[in-house]
Amino acid sequence: MLHHHHYLLCLLLLTLTSSPLILSLNQEGVFLQQAKLGFDDPNSVLATWNPSDATPCKWTGVVCNPATHSVVSLDLSSSNLSGPFPSILCRLKNLISVSFYDNFVNSTLRADDVVSCQSLEHLDLAQNYLTGHLPATLPHLPNLKYLDLTGNNFSGVIPDSFGTFQKLEVLALVENLLDGTIPPFLGNILTLKQLNLSYNPFSPGRIPPELGNLTNLEVLWLTETNLVGEIPESLGRLVRLTDLDLAYNSLSGAIPSSLTELTSLVQLELYNNSLTGELPSSGWSNMTSLRRIDASMNDLSGSIPAELCELPLESLNLYENNLRGEVPEGIADSPDLYELRLFQNHLSGRLPPNLGKLSPLKWIDVSTNKFSGPLPENLCLNGALEELLLIENSISGELPASLGECHSLLRLRLGHNSFSGEVPERLWGLPHVSLLELSGNSFTGGIAKTIAGASNLSQLILSGNYFSGSLPAEIGLLDGLLELSINDNKLSGSLPSSVVNLGQLVKLDLHNNGLSGVIPSGIQSLKRLNELNLANNGFSGNIPNEIGDLSVLNYLDLSGNKFSGEIPVGLQNLKLNLLDLSNNRLSGNIPAMYAKEVYKDSFLGNPGLCGDIDGLCNGKGGIQEMGYVWLLRSIFIVAGLVLIVGVVWFYFKYKNFDKAKKSMDRSKWTLMSFHKLEFSENEILDALDEDNVIGSGASGKVYKVVLSTGEAVAVKKLWGRPKSAEDSVDLEKGNGGFEAEVETLGKIRHKNIVKLWCCCSTRDCKLLVYEYMPNGSLGDLLHSTKGGLLDWPIRFKIALDAADGLSYLHHDCAPAIVHRDIKSNNILLDSEFGARVADFGVAKMVDANAKGSHSMSVIAGSCGYIAPEYGYTLRVNEKSDTYSFGVVILELVTGKHPVDPEFGEKDLVKWVCTTVDQKGVEHVIDPRLDSCFKDEICGVLNIGLLCTSPLPINRPSMRRVVTIMQAIANGTHHNAPGKDGKLTPYYYQDASDQPT
Structure with missing residues (x-):
């Protein structure tokens, strides 16, 4: 009873102390207080909403009419608020504008929530988490002029009532999940000034x-x-239109001439369609406001209209078409032109001589055309040029000296032209250039010592020229250099010892030159070196044993030199895809790891070498000893053969071959090998029993087979037919997975792609034989009790390896390959946690000449990894893989599954975004990871969020991902995710960043 009286007393005191405060606030303030109660406000943005104030007019986000003190506007943009839309706001009778842009307003937007906001003119709910159908009652708001619902999860069709808005000027429904087709009744809203429907999965229409x-x-x-279909002629009536964007669709037919009647147009975006025919030849001169034209990635033919020269163009993008003829010289007269991208056409003739003289040119890419003649003198006259890309043309003559003064230059690619003469001395030392490619020309002279000033250089590619002289010692000052390729030139002298200072170097290719001397000591400091090619020079001395310390070395070619002495045993530490030491002066015994027939070609032309390989012991030393060895070996072989013959005879005499149990007729097996094999199909078939099963999936079983050599391989036995037609991925794998895997892995070689040794097949059974990965899949290890073994350095290495493998598929394969099922379970780990991308059963080769993305008959991929646009359009390109890789990154950072009950209706991507925004980045990082790596982890998390951007265009290429990760590893990249979770979109830099 005492406790009860105490409770009533407290309640009475609370009422007495709080009543005056509540009564002092006007009615509109009370309504806002009730709206506040429905929000989660982790940043205390609404802390100023004090109920002791007389009016809410000084509260954050609130604007009042100065005369009546009534609330007319509420703007709580980017406030990190979450909760449903507060319908009580509609009780503010004079409320004209509401903005909850960039928050976490969720649930559905019900018809009753806003229908009573009769005074509302401006409603901005963009970048939230609203779901359900668009409220059909929105057009009942008689004064509504601005409606922005961009970046939500609205679904269903656009309601018929949307054609009845009375005063609407802006309708933005960008980036939702709307279906159906774009309705004709939107043409009834005659007051519209902006109609934005982009990035929705509408049905084809x-x-x-x-x-x-x-x-x-x-x-x-x-x-x-x-x-x-075609672009309707009626769009030519939109005479006030300033921005027309129809990009990334499947529009066909010609560009209607009526578009040239859009005299107010500033920006015309038609790229990535299937438009054909010629650009309209006339009418352009009327478009006096036009600044930007982008009709790239279509099938346009004909020539560039001369009338374009009369426009005040700033940007002209017509790349990846079938345009022919010359570039009109008048293009160079556009005083504001900063971007000219015409690559991958059939354009010819000279580039306009005055190009760059009158305009602040910034980006020029005219690669893969038929341009000839000299390079214009004034490309960088205005000091703004950042990218000059002329790959694969027939441009000739010497480089203008003025190019050496272009300090703004970042990327210079002149490969595969007909340039000659010496490179201007100052050009070598341009301080901001990151990529200098001059390959496939006829340049002469030497590499100047001024290259010491190229402090930002990461790729120096000079292959296939006539460069002579020695490699300057100053090359060792370029501590950010990733690639040094000067093969097929006339370099002489020794390799400077400063080369060992290039700690970030990934590729060193100097083959086919006249270099001599020894390999400098300290080469083991090149820890990131993946490819070392010094073939066909005059190098001498011993092969350094320290090369064996280059743990990521994948390609080693020292053939055609004068190396002597023994092969260092340290080379056995390497996991090479290619080893070539042929045609040198090596002697002694071949290390045991390489003393195999499969490596025979790697040692030819070294008379002093001995090993257990036919034809390689031709020197004087060791022959007598080897004779005894062969005698003993022959005796054992004969005895073994007698024993084997006896066992086989006994087996066939007293045992029946059980065809039902084996379900295979070995006489009908077909073996296709992709590497030199030391085993036969029989050795594989004998081991396919249940005791050796290490995995089973929808497409088949995986066996571990230990060969007679002691090495292990993994064998995937595919089901004869799909187990379930309901699973589209399994269906595709069952029907074509074997062919896809063989077609893909049979042709590619990369250290981060699982190696396919061979395949065996009959009519009813198909086997794929891979290298064996002792640590299994990343998914199994990360999400098991052994996940703690994966510390951050190992996780980072796995992520970088996988990114490197994907980059190879997208950019270095011709045609490019889209994996379509990237997930942690398809990333396999070797004994040192090196990662290999595996399972190419649904991979697709993408035709480089095809436009845009490619439609698939079924969805391939795994739940939680599928890019949003792929799931609802069945259109696939490399950016689909990028999204899936981003999910893997988030798995590595968080340690969580891509789909988990704790996320509720969210997947891992949305959970990470929400948690980072509401609680901070430390709440998503796997607690098993050491906090001393937090900066690096945040940088990688940023990559994961960027890769999983909802818009494909905002995702980086995998080549770009590798570059960013290498920068993080080097400590030169410090871009951690911001609190708002918003990331700067990445746009490709040139044609080289696109898949080959």
């Missing part, structure tokens, strides 16, 4: 001709909305 009725329209964005 045409651009409604009725949109031509919107004569007040200034902006029309229909990017990536699954448009098909």
Whole structure:
């Protein structure tokens, strides 16, 4: 009873002390206080909403009419608020504007939530988490002029009622999950000035001709909305239009001439469609406001219209078409032109001589055309040029000396042209150039010592020229150099000892020169070296044993030199895809690891070498000893053969071959090998019993087979037919997985792609034989009790290895390969946790000449890893793999599964974004990871979030991912995710960043 009286007393005191405060606040303030109660406010943005104030007019985000003190505007943009939309706001009778842009407003937006906001003119709920259908009652708001619902999860069709808005000027529904087709009734909203529907998974449909009725329209964005058919002529009636964006669709037919009647147009975006025919030849001169034209990645033919020269162009992008003829010289007269991208066409003739003289050119890419003649003198006259890309043309003559003064230059690619003469001395030392490629020309002279000033250089590619003289010692000052390729030139002298200072070097290729001397000591400091090719020079001395300390070395070619002495045993520490020591002066015994027939070609032309390989012991030393060895070996072989013959005779005499049990007729097996093998199909077939099963999936079983040599291989036995037609991935793997895997892995060689030794097949059974990965898959290890073994350095190495493998598939394979099922279970780990990308059963080779993404008949991939646009459009490109890789990154950082009950309706991507925004980055990092790596972990987390951007265009290429990760490893990249989780989108830099 005492406790009860105490409770009533406290309640009475609370009422007496709080009543005056509540009563002092006007009614509109009370409504806002109730709205506040429905929000989770982790940043205390609403802390100023004090109920003791007389009015809410000084509260954060609140604007009042100065005369009446009534609330007219509420702006809580980017406040990190979460919770449902507060319908009580509609009780503010004079409320004109509401903005909750960039928050976590969630749940559905019900019809009753906003229908009573009769005074509302401006409603911005963009970048939130609203779901469900668009409220059909929104058009009942008689004064609504601005409606932005961008970046939510609205689904279903656009309601019919949306054609009845009375005053609407802006309708933005970008980046939702809307389906159906773009409805013609939107052409009834004659007051519209902006219509933005981009990045929605609409069903295939045409651009409604009725949109031509919107004569007040200034902006029309229909990017990536699954448009098909032709562009309607009626769009030419939109005379107030300033921005027309129809990119990333499947539009066909010619560009209608009526578009040249859009005299107010500033920006025209038609890229990544299937448009054909010629650009309109006339009418362009009327478009006096046009600044940017992008009709790239189509099938346009004909020539570049001369009338374009009369426009005040700033950007002209017509790359990846079938354009022919010359570039009109008048293009160079555009005073504001900063971007010219015409690569991958059939353009010819000379580049305009005055190009760059009158305009602040910044980016030029005219690669893969038929341009000839000299390079214009004034490309960098205005000091703004950053990228000059002229790959694969026939441009000739010497480089202008003025190019050596272009200090703004970042990337210079002149490969595969007909340039000659010496490179300007100052050009070697440009301080900001990161990529200098001059390969496949006829340059002469030497590499100047001024290269010491190229402090930002990461790739120096000079292959296939006539460069002579010695390699300057100053090359060792370029501590950020990743690639040094000067093969097929006329270099002489020794390799400077300063080369060992290039600690970031990944590739060193100097083959086919006249270099001599010894390999400098200290080469073991090149810890990141992946490829070392010094073939066909005059190097002498011993092969350093320290080369065996280069743990990531994958390619070693020292053939065609004068190396002497023994092969260092340290080379056995390496895991090489290629080893070639042929045609030297080596002697002694071949190390046991390489004393195999499969390596025979690696040692030819060394008369003093001896080993257990036919034809390689031709020197004087060791022959007598080897004779005794062969005699003993022959005796054992004969005895072994007698024993084997006896056992086999006994087996066939008294045992029946059980065809039902084995379900295979060995006489009908077909073996296809992709490497030199030391085993036969029989050795594989004998080991396919249940005791050796190490894994089983929808596409088949995986066996571990220990060969007679002691080495192990993994054998995947594919099911004869799909187990379930309901699983689209398994169906595709069952029908074509074997062929896809063989076609893909049979052709590629990379240290981070699982090696396919061979395949065996009959009509009813198919086997794939791979290298064996002792540590299994990343997914199994990371999410098991052994996950603690994966400290951060190992996880980072795994991520970088996998990224390197994917980059190879996307950029270095021709045609490019899209894996389509990247996940942690398809990343295998060797004994040292080196990663290999595996399981290519649904991989697709992408035609480099095809436009845009590629439609698939079924969805391939695994839950939690599938890119959002792939799931609803069945269109696939390399960015689909990038998204899946981003999920793997988030797994490595968080230690969590891509889909987990603790996420609720979210997947790992959304959970990470939400948690980082609401609680901070430390709440998503796997607690098993040492906090001393936090900066590096945050940098990698940033990559994961960037790779999983909802918009494919904002995801980096895998080549870019590798570059960023290498920068993180070097400590030169410090971009941790911000609190708002918003990341700067990455756009490709040139044609070389696109898949080959």
